[in-house]
Amino acid sequence: MPPAMYGYMRLTTGDDDSDEIETMRTALTTHARRAGFTLDQLFIEQLGADDESAFFLLVDTLRTSGVKHVIVPSLWHFARLPGLQAAMRDHIEREIGARLWIVQGVRP
Numbered sequence: 001m002p003p004a005m006y007g008y009m010r011l012t013t014g015d016d017d018s019d020e021i022e023t024m025r026t027a028l029t030t031h032a033r034r035a036g037f038t039l040d041q042l043f044i045e046q047l048g049a050d051d052e053s054a055f056f057l058l059v060d061t062l063r064t065s066g067v068k069h070v071i072v073p074s075l076w077h078f079a080r081l082p083g084l085q086a087a088m089r090d091h092i093e094r095e096i097g098a099r100l101w102i103v104q105g106v107r108p
Helices: 018-034 054-065 082-095
Strands: 004-011 038-046 069-072 099-102
Touching: 004 018, 004 054, 018 038, 018 069, 038 054, 054 082, 082 099
Parallel strands: 004 038, 004 069, 069 099
Antiparallel strands: none
């Protein structure tokens, strides 16, 4: 069985996002498979939700699970500001020791 990889995405709309989630899950699953991984869990950040941050849940899960690969559709899914994108990427790669895979710019 291929090694596990986690996915992370951010939603901006508050309506029914099931189509967007499924489309993104399919794309991330496809890219993970091409890289020799299986998409194990998808962490979904929903802006405006009262739930705990999906990013913090991802980080906590990375620390305890042994999974060391994360795939995102683009860095925009971390944040809109480039400085915050860089900080979040740095946290995953340097502080957690995981590799970040970015789908944007990869041919389907």
